[in-house]
Ligand SMILES: CC(=O)N[C@H]1[C@@H](OP(=O)(O)OP(=O)(O)OC[C@H]2O[C@@H](n3ccc(=O)[nH]c3=O)[C@H](O)[C@@H]2O)O[C@H](CO)[C@@H](O)[C@@H]1O
């Protein structure tokens with residue numbers, strides 16, 4: 001298993017290109033199941049989750065191809081993917097594939113809408129909480145599906161096709177919003193989703209579905225209206241930039257000091273993290289190329305943060321922010337409200353000498369003067385990058401094991417930060 005070795009102490013200076021968002025690319029790829037024509041996605045990141053999803057989609061009958069690197073193109077430029085589901089050859093998504101990644105469960109929406117039947121294993125994904133699927137099942141039942149859960153699989157049937165309805169989610173769920181929006185695009189009549197997730201990735205999926213011929217309005221707000229259509233066609237769509245990757249590198253620069261342009265990052269997708277970073281004492285400016293993050297000399301001020309659905313502070317940046325706060329002056333209280341078990345990084349950050357106490361859903365971080373390098377273990381995707389951020393300022397050497405978590409969601413991390421001065425290498429093993 002690969003490890004990452006970091007020698008801390010260098011500032012980050014230069015340019016970091018921001019990739020297409022994993023959490024947008026995955027539902028967009030799944031949307032290809034809704035049409036027999038080709039969906040072309042540009043700016044698709046090279047990630048383990050993307051590769052795994054191509055395997056899952058292939059199993060359903062999707063042909064896909066990737067455009068190679070063009071001459072003169074930077075290796076860090078996103079790839080273009082063509083996906084064609086001319087015929088769905090299998091409506092079952094098996095355990096061995098779905099258990100590895102939460103988002104793969106979302107195929108249930110398009111399969112049910114197009115084929116009127118789907119059998120999908122209960123999902124897996126990052127071990128950050130129990131992550132039930134009740135909201136998905138409720139939403140699909142409201143569209144007329146009959147649902148049975150047995151032997152670890154969800155069997156969903158709608159022999160006469162799905163029918164639009166009003167769905168009021170009791171809790172905001174990104175995945176349930178994606179799934180119901182895709183399913184309702186091919187349902188008869190109008191669907192209204194209330195208390196929908198407002199995440200930019202939902203709006204990006206709606207933009208793509210509309211380019212495919214869907215009639216969706218309100219995506220990006222908490223009420224989405226979908227007028228069902230008979231069929232969807234092929235389209236070309238560019239994956240929105242990764243706000244979590246941008247926020248992560250912004251925090252890395254805040255931690256090390258220096259001056260970095262996050263090329264292609266969109267400031268309006270991370271307004272709350274930017275507000276918080278400024279309160280911490282970091283300069284963050286939107287430019288016409290992206291976001292410029294600077295910290296020269298000034299110390300870090302401790303700031304409290306509570307995770308919330310978009311447009312609040314994202315849970316996917318909580319671990320990275322905690323790493324930053326380990327070096328701040330004073331005490332920061334970080335409250336996790338989305339997932340009940342998303343503090344696995346706390347005990348690993350302690351190995352660097354960080355002082356963090358847990359109190360239910362709150363982590364109380366007392367900033368320390370120095371961190372020292374240590375062998376640490378990645379436990380989930382965002383937790384693993386928080387260890388990299390700590391390693392960048394820790395004295396001496398840090399090795400992060402179980403790097404496969406990192407590879408799920410960070411494209412070419414070592415290359416991106418080493419170009420800016422970090423001493424970092426991958427040790428294959
Ligand atoms: C691939 C992807 O895009 N993953 C993101 C997505 O995950 P995902 O879509 O899985 O997260 P949700 O928004 O669904 O989860 C939010 C909360 O709702 C709960 N819930 C969800 C569904 C359900 O049927 N019942 C239920 O109780 C979850 O357990 C969690 O407590 O949004 C999360 C919240 O922004 C992010 O951290 C993940 O990175």
Ligand SMILES: C=C(OP(=O)(O)O)C(=O)O
Pocket residue numbers: 023101102103124125126128316381382409
């Ligand atoms: C939790 C995440 O991913 P997943 O929902 O696929 O587990 C994430 O992207 O931080």
